[in-house]
Amino acid sequence: MIEQIFTEAFLEEWIKHNINDSKNELVILRTIIPWQKITSRLSRFYNIKKGRQAKSLRILLGLVIVSKLRLLSDEKVVQQAKENRYIQYFCNVPDKKLQTFINPSTICTFRKRIGAEGAAIIEKEVFNFLRKTGVIKNDAQLIDSTVLEDNIIYPTDVQLLYKSFAKMRQFAKQNDLPVWWDEKYIKKLWRMYNLAKSKEKINYLWDFYLVFAGTVNIFQNYLEEVPFLIKKLESGRQLSELLNLLDDQTVQKLRGQKNIKNRIVSLDEVDARPIKKGKSHPPCEFGTTLQVSFNRDGFMITTENFIGTPGDKTLFINTLELYRERMKGYAKKAVTDLGYRSLNNMKEGKEKIETIFMGRVEDVPDEIQSFCKKARSATEGFIAVAKTWRGFGRSLYKGFEGDKIWTSLSQLAYNLHKFIQLDTNEKIEADSLVKLGLYG
Known part of the structure; x- marks a missing residue:
């Protein structure tokens, strides 16, 4: 109530x-x-x-x-x-x-x-107010993508297998089942693995996998034969599917395969993926792809979360549309880096936006080249501030839906903080508040 x-x-x-x-x-x-x-x-x-x-x-x-x-x-x-x-x-x-x-x-x-839906409502209502009062201007759309890191330790194949035993142990305890593997042997292997030299650690992957494979088979037999409650059974099936994915990727690793599609990096954050963003340090981050766009004043207009690493080229047109929906119209200029550049994006984009800059000065007339280059540099600064000071650096919530909650609330805080930084004469006038029924 x-x-x-x-x-x-x-x-x-x-x-x-x-x-x-x-x-x-x-x-x-x-x-x-x-x-x-x-x-x-x-x-x-x-x-x-x-x-x-x-x-x-x-x-x-x-x-x-x-x-x-x-x-x-x-x-x-x-x-x-x-x-x-x-x-x-x-x-x-x-x-x-x-x-x-x-x-x-x-x-x-x-x-x-x-x-995630409720968090989006909170952010949207505050954003719409700032837009209607003219604080958030629809001048230029600055687009880029980054990584929303999940709060996980650096993953290794052996560490994931060891974690799987903890997951099955938790399920067994919740359902009054006996542990069906040799706990002492697993702990002994884990200690030996941690004491081994770096070059020797890979040898323990086989030892862990041999125990893991048999344990998972028994776990699946339990799910078929034991009369669990519906919720418990569903939880067990979800865990079983996750362990099967882990089994598949471990077999690929043992066969010497390096590029494993849809690779799991955490059994707690199953949506997290290894993502490379073209930077020397760190070479790889673990989380979800975060697609963002700003206006020229640095207000964050749109945010989207994606599992894995969808190409920036494929996201460009959808981001234009999401921006239009939020701002009730396209911006006059769109600024991106070379990652978004394609003939199709240039063609479709110019049907909606007057000027598109995609990392090359020849994209735009001479008189606005300076503006576009400065806007591109500013985008990096806006993202750095968002990740360093405004909570986008690492998601503390669990799961993909949790990351969406984290993103919406962080976007809200970022824009409110940006509003506070405006000069006094740029703040909302009292008559605007009266018109919107919030004051006076």
Whole structure:
């Protein structure tokens, strides 16, 4: 059960006494975020009439935004809300029961409940507001791709096989099954592997695989013969499919094959893939492909996650369309690097956009070559800032859907931070807020 309409927690007297800095970023952002519109849309993820009364969506929404803006954990953002009046004001947390107003785990539960779709709703509503008020301008589209790294250790073939035993052990424990392999032998092999010299480590792959292959066969027999509950059986089948993929790629590795298609690099982050982005360091990153586009001011307009490494050439036209949908029109200029360059992209792109720069100065007239080269350099800077300071460097969420949640909330925080950096005369005027029903 959830309330669709929230009430302001603070009286004017409380605000005058506690909020002295009207230029504080949280005070400004509290004014521009369309709280009621977002909470009304998020309420559909709850049953309005049945069940236990849920925590205030307004408070949860505020805490999630602050956690991304300040790069705080759930525990830290709750702690700071108790100590910092500006965070308390931004999140609409009343003084009553302040010290026990929420458990940090509730924030995690909230993100899981709304999922990637709910996170996209939050980001979209704030983005649309900034676009409608003219803060985000539709001048030029700067496109590039990077890697959204997953939070995994550097993978090796032996390490993946060793991890598979932990996965099967967990399944056995959850279903009261006896372990069907020699645990002591596996641990002994693992110790020997870690003590071996680098050149000798490959020899242990055969030892691990021989035990692994027989263990997986027995596991599949269990799934066919034991009467598991439906959810447990489905979980077992998913694990079995994953282990079969691991079996196939290990056999290919043992045969000497180096380029293995759709290679698994983690049994926890099964969507992660080895991705090379043409840089000397690191030569390879493990995660998903992140396709982004900015406007010339550096606001992040579009983000997309892809499993594996789809070619930039194949993504270009779709990215133009996604940008048009977000900005309600094409930009006059599009700027990319040579990775997007193809005759088809140039031809189709010029039917929609006046000027397209794809890494070569001859693509555009002399008078705008300087603009395009500077925009291309700026794109690298925008991505560097996003990955270094705004949370795009590494996803802390599990699974592809979790990466999408992480991306949407990071994009929201990035754009809000960009808005705060604008000069005072570029901020949204009060009459714009009045027209949109958010102020006055």
